[in-house]
Every structure is written in structure tokens, then in C-alpha cells.
Amino acid sequence: MTRIGLIGAGGRMGRAIAQVIAATPDTEIAGGVDRPDAGANEIAPGLQIMAQAAVLAGQCDVLVDFSSPSALPENLAAARAANTPIVIGTTGLEAQHHALIDAAAAQVAVLQAANTSLGVNLIGHLVREAAARLGPDWDIEVLEMHHRHKVDAPSGTGLFLGTAAAAGRGVDLDQVSDRARDGITGPRREGHIGFAVMRGGSVAGDHQVVFAGEGERIEIGHRAETREIFARGAVKAALWLAGKPAGRYWMTDVLGLPR
Numbered sequence: 685m686t687r688i689g690l691i692g693a694g695g696r697m698g699r700a701i702a703q704v705i706a707a708t709p710d711t712e713i714a715g716g717v718d719r720p721d722a723g724a725n726e727i728a729p730g731l732q733i734m735a736q737a738a739v740l741a742g743q744c745d746v747l748v749d750f751s752s753p754s755a756l757p758e759n760l761a762a763a764r765a766a767n768t769p770i771v772i773g774t775t776g777l778e779a780q781h782h783a784l785i786d787a788a789a790a791q792v793a794v795l796q797a798a799n800t801s802l803g804v805n806l807i808g809h810l811v812r813e814a815a816a817r818l819g820p821d822w823d824i825e826v827l828e829m830h831h832r833h834k835v836d837a838p839s840g841t842g843l844f845l846g847t848a849a850a851a852g853r854g855v856d857l858d859q860v861s862d863r864a865r866d867g868i869t870g871p872r873r874e875g876h877i878g879f880a881v882m883r884g885g886s887v888a889g890d891h892q893v894v895f896a897g898e899g900e901r902i903e904i905g906h907r908a909e910t911r912e913i914f915a916r917g918a919v920k921a922a923l924w925l926a927g928k929p930a931g932r933y934w935m936t937d938v939l940g941l942p943r
């Protein structure tokens with residue numbers, strides 16, 4: 685039996701993950717972290733909601749964190765103190781968060797993924813390949829749309845796909861990304877990777893990478909029809925990570941895809 689500790693248990697993803705855990709053999713939810721009024725019994729019958737990740741980390745085999753960037757330092761500290769592997773699905777992470785993840789991975793197994801679906805991780809590979817083969821005269825734009833509640837932009841997946849495209853071209857995304865355009869922007873900057881963001885309704889997550897050449901376009905895209913695909917991937921990642929030695933792991937490792 686693998687006991688999963690769920691951080692952000694009361695959120696949209698926390699609830700979806702709790703349902704997948706309930707349907708997965710030899711897997712149980714050890715407890716959750718969220719606000720005290722998160723509605724524990726609606727998430728999973730008998731679920732205990734705790735205020736501190738440190739307590740939960742000592743009571744589970746693996747932590748799964750879909751909460752907020754501001755909670756990440758405490759969650760990583762809890763994983764380190766209890767030597768409990770942690771899957772991080774939270775997005776909106778910045779350089780300082782990745783530095784904390786790298787430091788934690790020296791001591792405990794950490795898997796961070798902006799998107800835990802099979803489809804997105806597969807197209808990440810395709811985007812990298814396309815960018816490597818097409819050359820700099822093909823303009824690359826990343827488009828994404830999400831539900832009206834999403835608080836970070838561009839999405840973590842959009843940035844993941846932009847990073848894959850930049851890697852294919854052998855450049856650093858930070859040096860070439862155009863994250864916003866407004867007003868008299870001037871012509872497109874050669875070699876840059878642009879991002880466009882839409883928010884509305886209940887969209888679970890749409891992403892498209894457009895390679896625009898002279899007279900033709902290639903579009904590589906993914907549409908999430910339900911949050912369950914992320915939840916299934918998160919539980920698969922947790923079961924894979926439980927018991928692994930210290931290190932930073934990737935969703936591609938879980939799915940058997942090239943990194």
C-alpha cells in the first residue's frame with residue numbers, strides 16, 4: 685500500500701487527485717494539507733486536513749503538491765526533514781523556486797512537472813525536434829487558454845513548451861522570450877519565442893505551438909478535456925517516485941519518453 689499525502693487537497697486538482705487515488709489499487713490518501721475549511725469529507729471520506737506539511741510528510745510514503753508557489757518552501761522543507769519524496773505540480777514557479785527544488789533534490793527524490801499528462805509530455809518532445817530541424821527563419825509562438833480561475837500566466841505548460849522549443853534551437857528561453865505585446869511593438873524580433881494567453885470559462889488547458897514559416901505553418905497542440913488526465917499522471921508519478929533515491933526526476937522518466 686502506498687500512502688499519498690496531498691498538499692492543496694481542497695483545490696480543483698487536489699479533489700481530482702483524491703478521486704484517482706480512491707480508484708487506484710494498493711494506494712491510499714494519508715491526509716491532506718489545505719485551509720481548515722476545505723471540506724475534508726467531500727474530498728475523501730474520513731480525510732484528515734492538516735495545517736502543516738511537516739506533519740503530513742511524516743505520515744506518508746510520498747507527497748503530492750498542487751497548491752501555490754508561496755507554499756513551496758515549506759513543502760520542500762517538510763519533504764527534506766521527513767525524507768519523503770515529493771511530486772510538485774504547482775506552476776507559477778520562478779528561478780528561486782527552482783533553486784530550492786534543486787537543493788532539496790540533493791537530499792530527497794523530487795519530481796517537478798508543469799503538466800503531468802502523457803499528451804503534453806509527448807508533444808514537448810515533438811516541439812523540441814521540430815524546433816531543432818526547422819531553423820531560425822521559422823517563427824515560434826506558444827498559445828494557451830485556461831479557465832477563468834487560473835492565477836499564473838503564461839501557464840507552466842506554455843513555458844515548458846517554450847523551453848522545449850528553445851532547447852531544440854540551442855538557446856536559452858530567458859534570452860529570447862516575448863511574454864507580452866501591446867501597443868506599437870515594432871516588427872517581430874527574429875529568433876524570439878512569443879507567448880499569447882487567453883483566460884475564460886472552464887477550459888481545462890489548451891496549448892498550441894505554432895511554427896510560422898514563409899507560406900506555411902506547422903501547429904503542434906494539445907487539448908485537455910478534463911483535469912482527470914493531470915490527476916492520473918500525478919498519481920502515476922507519485923507511485924513511481926515513492927522509494928526512489930535523492931535526485932531531480934522528470935515526468936518523461938515516469939512515462940518512458942526521452943528527456
Ligand SMILES: NC(=O)C1=CN([C@@H]2O[C@H](COP(=O)(O)OP(=O)(O)OC[C@H]3O[C@@H](n4cnc5c(N)ncnc54)[C@H](OP(=O)(O)O)[C@@H]3O)[C@@H](O)[C@H]2O)C=CC1
Binds near residue numbers: 694695798799914
Ligand atoms: N502539473 C499539472 O499537470 C497541473 C498543475 N496545475 C497547477 O496546480 C496548482 C493548483 O491548481 P488548482 O487545483 O487549479 O488550484 P486551486 O486554487 O483550486 O487549489 C490550490 C489549493 O491549495 C490551497 N493552498 C494554496 N496555498 C496554500 C497554503 N499555503 N496553505 C494551505 N493551503 C494552500 C488553496 O487554498 P486557497 O484557495 O484557500 O488559497 C487551494 O485549496 C496551480 O499552480 C496549477 O497551475 C493544475 C493542473 C495541472
Ligand SMILES: O=C(O)C1=N[C@H](C(=O)O)C[C@H](O)C1
Binds near residue numbers: 798838839840890
Ligand atoms: O491551472 C491549471 O488549470 C493548469 N495548470 C498547468 C499549467 O499552468 O500549465 C497545467 C494545465 O495546463 C492546467
